[in-house]
Amino acid sequence: MRFGMFGGQGIKVGRILGIPIRLDLSFFFVFALVVFLIATQIMPDAMDGLGGAERWLYGLVGGAVYFLSLLVHELAHSLMARRYGMEVSSITLFFFGGVSLIREDSQRPGQEFWIAVVGPLASLVLGAGFTFVALFALSDGTALRNIVFVLGVLNCILAAFNMLPGFPLDGGRVMRSLVWRLTGSRHRATRASARLGQLLGAAMIVYGIGGLLTEIAFFDMGFNSLWLALIGFLLMTQAAQGVKAAELERDLASLRVGELMLEPPVARTAEADLLVRVLAPSRAQLDQQDVFIVAEGGIAVGIASAVQILLLDEERYQSDRLRDIMLAADQVQPLQPDSGADEALQRLQKERTFVLPVVERGRLLGVVGLEQILKALGQGPPPRLDPSAGA
Ligand SMILES: [Zn+2]
Structure with missing residues (x-):
């Protein structure tokens, strides 16, 4: 989490x-x-x-x-x-x-x-x-x-x-959607509304601490002052993450999958009929980041990842062939080399898979995994924040 x-x-x-x-x-x-x-x-x-x-x-x-x-x-x-x-x-x-x-x-x-x-x-x-x-x-x-x-x-x-219009509060998200519609850019909208979130958080901290430390009537909210300062602090922290995520998203959107993907020979090619235990005789020594392009008669037909092999139970590890565990290229919607890395990341998260094939004109060029993308990203967008004001 x-x-x-x-x-x-x-x-x-x-x-x-x-x-x-x-x-x-x-x-x-x-x-x-x-x-x-x-x-x-x-x-x-x-x-x-x-x-x-x-x-x-x-x-x-x-x-x-x-x-x-x-x-x-x-x-x-x-x-x-x-x-x-x-x-x-x-x-x-x-x-x-x-x-x-x-x-x-x-x-x-x-x-x-x-x-x-x-x-x-x-x-x-x-x-x-x-x-x-x-x-x-x-x-x-x-x-x-x-x-x-x-x-x-x-x-x-x-x-x-x-x-209140500061991301990641609901009002900030509403604002984000409006800026997004106006500018057509999600990351710009995130950054703008998250900057407002930071400002709003800072204002709450000032107002809350003002109430705690001074006798000035303007600040006086009794017990709520502490509450407000704490929410302000949390809002500021989360909004700062939102700004960061927006910047990462911008960078990510500018990266093409074709630049990130693993191609042969870095992504090893292996025949579909090969037994998994022959490909990886020792699972302990398997590099978790390895991905394999699965080929049949010289034509790439699917992809498999080391993580899939690590997750196999002993029986399947002994008896399965690569064909049994691979993600067949014609069963997933492939990425294009010019797809954005942001799209690749969203699909990996949504489809809960470790790697996706990159295909151009029916030819499997390589694979892209979370590993390649996370290097560029760091982390996802912050969750929704819903303070229960003045409980
Ligand atoms: Zn809410």
Whole structure:
């Protein structure tokens, strides 16, 4: 997982619509805090008539509904991404909110726009719904009404905060999609919106620290100052990665697959009938980066990688021929020598393969693997960042 500060996979708690839901360790800290705040701070007057156990029960239920609201927000992103054929690896709730890990970057500005905008829309609908119920369906002065109202306000804040125009916040992604549409360049759009994200992050840090260190009324947000400074820090870090990723993407798009690919004799040619164990008598000594062009009667028909051989179970290692394990050139859509390296990387990630054939006019010229591209790239785009403002 690429999520620097709160790295690690978190604890898997289940699946919704096939998407694994995970909780980062930091989630439990914030959950406890939210429960505590609701039970002791949020509505002291309405809670007056309640006993201790009831207060904590309200805190627990309120906290749970709040985090379910976050989950709804993330599910909106994830389901929209899935509608566009993108694979969603997981949703993780963590310290500042949630993150949907979508395996691909958007291919068109329209996709980016809709995937980004549905999250805040979902929060807004929830926020309006809770507020409406609190104001018109529940009787005045009760603890229940107060907590539903607070949940409504929190969801509205969540929607508004995430629509701030700095990448990788949702609003930054919306902006990215608009700049992308206007300029036709994804990496330029990423860089512009990520620069704004850096600025926004810096402003939050200044404002948050101002609130913590000074008595000036303008900065005073109480407890939220610390929160804001932390979110600002995270936003700045992630936005800086976005700027870097955009620059890498620009470099990558300018590289042709033909310049990167391994050709014979670096990529060794081997006959399709050759037994795998004959080609690689000792798997321990196999170089993981090796790729083989598989030929039949002098004509290249497919490719195989050392990684594939390493992953074979012992039985198949003993009995398979290269033909059995190869990626046949006519079964995958090949890359052209003048395809961009960015396209090659996206296809490798999407098709979960280690190498792709490069073909020109029906002739297999060579292979391109993650290895060749990663040297030029470093890492993928940062994940979506969804702070749960002012929890
Ligand atoms: Zn979001």
